[in-house]
Amino acid sequence: MPRSTSRRRLPLAHPAIEEIDLLDVLHALSDPTRMTIVRTLAAEPERACGTFPVDVAPSTLSHHFKVLRESGVVQQREEANRRLTALRAADLDERFPGLLGTVLAAYERTEEPEDEEPGSEEPENE
Amino acid sequence: MPRSTSRRRLPLAHPAIEEIDLLDVLHALSDPTRMTIVRTLAAEPERACGTFPVDVAPSTLSHHFKVLRESGVVQQREEANRRLTALRAADLDERFPGLLGTVLAAYERTEEPEDEEPGSEEPENE
DNA sequence: ACGCTTCTTCGATGTTTGTCGAACATCGAA
DNA sequence: TTCGATGTTCGACAAACATCGAAGAAGCGT
Numbered sequence: 001m002p003r004s005t006s007r008r009r010l011p012l013a014h015p016a017i018e019e020i021d022l023l024d025v026l027h028a029l030s031d032p033t034r035m036t037i038v039r040t041l042a043a044e045p046e047r048a049c050g051t052f053p054v055d056v057a058p059s060t061l062s063h064h065f066k067v068l069r070e071s072g073v074v075q076q077r078e079e080a081n082r083r084l085t086a087l088r089a090a091d092l093d094e095r096f097p098g099l100l101g102t103v104l105a106a107y108e109r110t111e112e113p114e115d116e117e118p119g120s121e122e123p124e125n126e
Numbered sequence: 127m128p129r130s131t132s133r134r135r136l137p138l139a140h141p142a143i144e145e146i147d148l149l150d151v152l153h154a155l156s157d158p159t160r161m162t163i164v165r166t167l168a169a170e171p172e173r174a175c176g177t178f179p180v181d182v183a184p185s186t187l188s189h190h191f192k193v194l195r196e197s198g199v200v201q202q203r204e205e206a207n208r209r210l211t212a213l214r215a216a217d218l219d220e221r222f223p224g225l226l227g228t229v230l231a232a233y234e235r236t237e238e239p240e241d242e243e244p245g246s247e248e249p250e251n252e
Numbered sequence: 253a254c255g256c257t258t259c260t261t262c263g264a265t266g267t268t269t270g271t272c273g274a275a276c277a278t279c280g281a282a
Numbered sequence: 283t284t285c286g287a288t289g290t291t292c293g294a295c296a297a298a299c300a301t302c303g304a305a306g307a308a309g310c311g312t
Contacts, residue, residue, distance in 0.1 A: 023155075026153075033151075048288080081278055098224070102224045110221075173259080184258080185301080186300065186302070
């Protein structure tokens with residue numbers, strides 16, 4: 001059996017900062033599941049794939065991570081048998097200043113109550 | 127014969143400000159043709175459908191306007207023969223402060239040279 | 253009344269997308 | 283090495299989407 005030493009170890013192609021396309025980012029953010037992932041990531045530095053508060057099959061989740069990664073929104077690194085995902089907040093902010101923050105703020109403003117926030121959960125009154 | 131007086135005159139259903147959905151807006155903005163429309167509109171108060179610098183069939187254009195209108199990004203009104211489209215910049219800014227401006231700025235930052243800008247066309251040097 | 257301009261609606265078409273289950277790969281632990 | 287936990291890749295599939303051409307509707311001009 002060909003021991004390719006590791007297949008998941010392949011560089012995990014992330015786009016360079018200058019390669020990040022705005023339309024790709026907007027598209028990546030326009031899906032509910034992916035937006036949840038991004039919001040969750042905004043509150044934590046890093047997180048394993050399987051630990052996100054989304055309700056889809058593992059393979060579907062994997063697909064969404066691929067979209068987010070290839071659009072430059074998130075970054076993934078291998079750690080043992082897990083894959084840790086992080087927001088590329090700084091990179092995005094360099095490429096598109098203020099964009100991520102504005103989008104995130106816009107989302108939170110919309111879904112204020114009765115929405116289990118992944119990060120802080122202070123009951124905000126509108 | 128029922129003179130409905132006009133069919134295109136129907137209110138042209140636009141979502142109310144509070145009805146505007148962020149994910150719908152992001153999706154609307156994630157298409158190249160629609161982004162061009164929005165950019166064009168950002169430079170002018172109003173414009174007729176057929177006068178946008180996009181290269182698609184009229185029916186396709188109509189479809190894109192529908193997406194933009196139903197997501198709350200643009201507003202359309204009848205004027206004689208034509209349908210005038212305008213950006214709902216103020217509404218969007220009330221709903222999602224800063225979003226439109228940030229996205230637009232992000233786009234311009236990306237496509238600096240060799241992109242025929244719909245608005246001003248001074249040869250800017252990067 | 254007739255035609256011209258503008259724009260929409262209606263299929264049709266081919267592509268992309270979100271979703272799943274099954275199978276596979278990797279790593280750590282027993 | 284055998285297991286279990288984690289994730290990915292591979293079809294498959296239905297729904298959504300961008301696109302077009304043809305046909306239709308409204309209004310302006312002649």
